[in-house]
Amino acid sequence: MKTFNAKINVTLKKSVLDPQGKTILEALHSLGFQDASDVRAGKHFELTLNANNEIDAQNRVKEMCDKLLVNPVIEQYEISIS
Amino acid sequence: MKTFNAKINVTLKKSVLDPQGKTILEALHSLGFQDASDVRAGKHFELTLNANNEIDAQNRVKEMCDKLLVNPVIEQYEISIS
Numbered sequence: 001m002k003t004f005n006a007k008i009n010v011t012l013k014k015s016v017l018d019p020q021g022k023t024i025l026e027a028l029h030s031l032g033f034q035d036a037s038d039v040r041a042g043k044h045f046e047l048t049l050n051a052n053n054e055i056d057a058q059n060r061v062k063e064m065c066d067k068l069l070v071n072p073v074i075e076q077y078e079i080s081i082s
Numbered sequence: 083m084k085t086f087n088a089k090i091n092v093t094l095k096k097s098v099l100d101p102q103g104k105t106i107l108e109a110l111h112s113l114g115f116q117d118a119s120d121v122r123a124g125k126h127f128e129l130t131l132n133a134n135n136e137i138d139a140q141n142r143v144k145e146m147c148d149k150l151l152v153n154p155v156i157e158q159y160e161i162s163i164s
Contacts, residue, residue: 009126028129045121049115
């Protein structure tokens with residue numbers, strides 16, 4: 001058993017409207033950041049887990065996403081294991 | 083001017099208690115994920131911006147974090163530009 005660190009980014013699917021991102025973009029513009037566009041807001045999780053190898057760890061985290069962390073109807077996710 | 087994609091992960095500083103992460107960890111344990119520990123919950127932003135080069139883009143996003151996206155008292159952030 002080795003210890004792995006997992007980072008998970010959860011974002012709304014492209015087809016889903018993101019009012020939070022839109023509000024942040026407006027705030028950025030009003031602060032003078034005219035060069036920014038297309039802001040999307042999401043969630044970030046970091047966790048530690050024990051697994052035999054990196055592939056097991058990846059699969060285990062994928063299972064956590066599917067069962068608890070992510071709403072597959074409106075959200076997508078990416079996992080990085082280190 | 084080139085177009086860059088920025089990804090920003092905002093997490094609570096290690097010294098700050100994370101009740102959301104603790105609750106998620108308890109939920110994971112009750113779902114049978116005993117192999118997980120140390121869950122930290124945070125925010126994730128993705129945005130597009132125009133800049134002359136990658137260093138300018140990085141600095142610009144850093145400025146956005148310092149001015150709007152991050153509360154430096156309790157949060158830390160990491161930026162990746164592509």
